[in-house]
Amino acid sequence: MENPFEALAKEINNIKVMLVDFQKINKQSDKAMPEILSLQEAAEFLRLSPSKMYDLTHKGDIPHFKQGAGKSSRVLFSRSDLLQWLQQFKQIDKASAIAGCDSFMAKNR
Numbered sequence: 001m002e003n004p005f006e007a008l009a010k011e012i013n014n015i016k017v018m019l020v021d022f023q024k025i026n027k028q029s030d031k032a033m034p035e036i037l038s039l040q041e042a043a044e045f046l047r048l049s050p051s052k053m054y055d056l057t058h059k060g061d062i063p064h065f066k067q068g069a070g071k072s073s074r075v076l077f078s079r080s081d082l083l084q085w086l087q088q089f090k091q092i093d094k095a096s097a098i099a100g101c102d103s104f105m106a107k108n109r
Contacts, residue, residue, distance in 0.1 A: 035079050042077040046086075 037045060043053045054075075056062040063081040067074040092100075 037077045037079055037082070039075045039077070042082060045079065046082060 034041075039050060039053050039057075043050045046053070048056075053062070057064045057075050063078065063085055065076045065078070067076055
């Protein structure tokens with residue numbers, strides 16, 4: 001019978017290898033992704049459907065550019081603008097929120 005600690009160590013090692021591989025893939029895809037994205041590329045980047053992207057642009061809820069006029073216009077997105085836009089949805093843990101409130105209160109007394 002295999003030592004349970006050795007089995008656990010093997011699993012942890014496998015997870016480490018997978019994480020390193022994942023990081024390499026992400027670094028390569030970040031370099032390959034252009035700064036200016038088409039609607040389809042932006043949808044893939046944000047993991048949204050193209051119809052959801054059209055909806056967000058139509059409502060003006062997401063930063064975008066229009067190239068051209070009328071029906072022949074193209075909707076383009078800045079990758080850095082999209083990353084910044086995502087920050088507004090970031091959720092923080094309770095301890096960080098309390099620390100931030102405490103810090104704010106200490107500065108504004």
